[in-house]
Amino acid sequence: MKRITMTLDDDLLAALDAHMDASGATNRSEAIRDLVARSLSPEAPDDATCLGIASYTIEPDIRDLGRKVPQVRQDHHDRFAAALSVPVDHSTSLEVAVLKGSVAEVTAIANALFLERGVRHGRLALVPVVVEDHSHAHGNGAPHRHAKVVNRFQ
Template identity: 55%
Template sequence: MQRITISIEDDLLDELDAFMARSGATNRSEALRDLLRRGLARKAAGDAQCVGVLSYTVDLSMRDLGRRVPQSRHEHHHMAVAALSVPLDHTVAVEVAVMRGPVETVENYANGLFTERGVRHGALSLVPISEEEEVHQHGDGSSHSHVHLKVRDGF
């Protein structure tokens, strides 16, 4: 890790300190690293691998939306990792979907979902990953290989 020195206006430093308190960062360096990772994450190449966490609200009283959203996930089953729906009232639910694949594909899926009439408050968070094949040996002496997802610091 390298050490750098920066100059920052008092007002911006106050905002950084407030962010540090909200985020639980233990020092300014940690807070700045977090902000930089978040800011630079959008610079990901379209073919970079990621796990995308989509959060949004769905108004299930909208015609066919309660069927279309899960159907869309089924049409992208090769990307879908998990989905959760939590009812907030009789018609609205907050949903979280975890999708995996190239950044461009995950972003396109999220943008298509977020533009559906009745879907609101959509947000996408991208986690950079790589796939690494590893060979493991188990208690019976047999070994096999499989792929592990490794979280990376950036794209």
């Protein structure tokens, strides 16, 4: 690792310290490394394999979203690993969906959900993975595939 020296104005230093406290970083160097790594992440190639975490709120009564959103999950059942719906109040639910596939596939599904009228606050986080073949025993010893989380998109 290389050591660098930085000069920050008081307001920016206060914001860094607030980020450090909120994130649980134990020192400023750790907080700065985290911020730099996040901001310098390269664009994910469309064909890269990923897990996607889509979060959004829906108002199920608007345009029949209570039926449409589950239908999207059903239509793309091979791309949905999990889905969670949490009622927030009488008219809004928070939805979280874990998707798997290529960056292009996951992004297209998430964007289709986010564009529906009555869906708000849509965000998609991408986690880079590589899929590997394995043949170790999980009871029956059959060959199978594992997704392994990696540090960045290849």
